[in-house]
Every structure is written in structure tokens, then in C-alpha cells.
Amino acid sequence: MAGRIARVLLVLLVMVLAAGAARLTGGRFSHLADDTLAGLHWLAAACIGQVLGALAGGIAYPVGLIGSAACIAAFLRLNLFRPGVALLALGFFGNALVVALNGAMPVSATALLRAGLDRFVADPRHELAAASTVLPWLGDVVPVALPGLGQAVSPGDVLIAAGAGLLLYAGMGATGRVPAVAAPSWAELDNLETKAAPDHPAQ
Numbered sequence: 001m002a003g004r005i006a007r008v009l010l011v012l013l014v015m016v017l018a019a020g021a022a023r024l025t026g027g028r029f030s031h032l033a034d035d036t037l038a039g040l041h042w043l044a045a046a047c048i049g050q051v052l053g054a055l056a057g058g059i060a061y062p063v064g065l066i067g068s069a070a071c072i073a074a075f076l077r078l079n080l081f082r083p084g085v086a087l088l089a090l091g092f093f094g095n096a097l098v099v100a101l102n103g104a105m106p107v108s109a110t111a112l113l114r115a116g117l118d119r120f121v122a123d124p125r126h127e128l129a130a131a132s133t134v135l136p137w138l139g140d141v142v143p144v145a146l147p148g149l150g151q152a153v154s155p156g157d158v159l160i161a162a163g164a165g166l167l168l169y170a171g172m173g174a175t176g177r178v179p180a181v182a183a184p185s186w187a188e189l190d191n192l193e194t195k196a197a198p199d200h201p202a203q
Contacts, residue, residue, distance in 0.1 A: 006144050006149050006151035006153060007151075009149065010153060010158075010161045011160065011161045011164055013161075014161040014164065014165040015161075015164055015165050015168050017165065018164075018166065018168045018169040019168055019169075019172065021169060022169045022172035022173075023172070026173070027169065027172030027173050028173060029172060031171065031172050032168075032172060037075075037078075037079050037082065038078040038079055039075045039077075039079065040075075042071045042072070042074040042075035043071070043072070043075045045068070046067075046068035046069075046071035046075065047068070049064045049067040049071065050065060050068045052064055053065060053068075057123070057124035057125060061104070061124065062099045065095060065099045066096055066100055069092055069093055069096035072088070072089050072092045072093065073089070075089075076089040082167065082170070083167060083169070083170035084163040084165070084166030084167030084169075084170065085163065086163070087159045087160070087163030087166060088159070088163035088164065088167070089163075090156070090159050091155075091156040091157065091158070091159030091160035091161075091163060092156065092160065093156075094138050094154065094156035094159065095138075095154055095156035095157070095160075097135065097138065098134070098135050098139055098154070098156075101134040101135060102133055102134055102135075102139075103127075104124065104125055104127040105126050105127070105139055105140055105154065106126075106128070106129035106130075106133045106139035106140070107128055107129060107139060107152055108129050108139060108140060108141040108152060111142060111152035112143070112151075112152050114143035115143035115144055115145050115150035115152055116145050116150035117150050117151070117152075126140070137155070138156065139154055140153055140154050141155070142157070
């Protein structure tokens with residue numbers, strides 16, 4: 001439970017920071033209504049698959065992650081070039097891959113210690129990383145030392161948070177640039193030269 005809360009808080013924190021940065025660079029929340037993504041039902045199905053798999057546990061957990069990865073693939077195909085979508089996809093795929101290969105999310109004991117936790121609470125969805133763990137670096141190896149909610153998260157979770165933040169930042173229409181000024185036309189330049197020329201009487 002603490003691990004899921006830490007993941008949600010990480011995503012929310014990044015999105016709050018992204019929204020603040022977007023506001024400082026000219027973005028508006030109202031722009032989100034005009035920047036809709038294609039195939040949002042695939043994204044919703046991916047989230048539902050992960051949640052249901054996590055709640056059910058057992059074999060349903062890796063199956064739910066694999067199913068969500070397939071849904072994300074469909075969503076990615078429709079939105080590949082949208083900012084942040086590729087990061088979201090990589091995060092989901094990374095989590096699904098390591099769980100599918102190991103049957104549960106491997107957790108680094110060292111990362112837990114750095115996050116302020118001195119013990120590992122076993123559950124059907126997580127297991128301590130061992131010498132036999134496949135791709136352990138994709139597991140929960142990133143310590144997150146939140147007050148009262150210290151936990152380790154995976155690189156995939158970090159990518160998901162970054163992708164969500166970038167997607168929100170771009171969707172708010174933030175530019176971070178000074179608006180361009182249109183170049184004057186030749187007629188306007190001639191008019192300026194005529195006004196600037198001294199008015200000498202004809203000789």
C-alpha cells in the first residue's frame with residue numbers, strides 16, 4: 001500500500017511542478033480542453049488493468065500489467081509524437097517487463113534503506129531482489145524519502161511521472177518564448193524612409 005501511495009504522490013508532485021512551470025511561461029489550464037489526445041479509452045483501459053491486477057494479486061498482477069502494456073501500445077501508436085507520451089509508454093513497458101519476467105516487482109533492499117525503511121513487508125506484488133532476479137535495475141531501485149511514506153520506486157515509475165508532467169506542461173500551451181513580431185513589409189519600410197528624409201526645397 002505504501003509503495004502505491006508513494007508512486008501516486010510522485011506523479012502528483014511532478015504534475016504540480018509542471019503546472020506551475022507552465023503557468024510561469026504563459027500556459028493556461030483552459031488550453032487543455034483544446035488539446036485532446038486520441039485513443040484515451042486505451043489509456044483508461046491500461047490504468048484499469050494495472051489497478052485490477054494489483055488488487056487481485058497472484059497471477060492476475062503480471063497478466064494485468066501485460067494487458068495494460070498492450071493497451072499502451074495502441075495509445076502510443078495514436079499519439080507517438082505528442083510530448084510526454086513516449087516517456088509514459090516506456091515507463092509502463094518497463095514495469096510490465098520486469099514483473100512479467102519475475103512474477104512480481106523486485107525491490108532493492110538498499111533502496112529501501114536509503115528511503116528510510118529498515119525492513120521489507122512482503123506481499124504478492126513485490127519481492128526482494130536477489131541474485132536470480134531478471135533485469136533487477138528495472139525494479140524498485142529508486143529511493144523516495146517522503147516524510148512518513150518513504151519507499152522505493154522503479155525507473156518506470158519515474159518515467160511515468162516525467163511523461164505525465166511533460167504532457168500536462170505541453171497541453172497547457174506553455175511556450176517559454178517571447179512572442180514573435182512580424183517583419184515590416186516593403187511598403188511600410190518605404191513609408192518610414194519618406195518620413196525620415198529631410199524636407200529640402202528644390203534647387
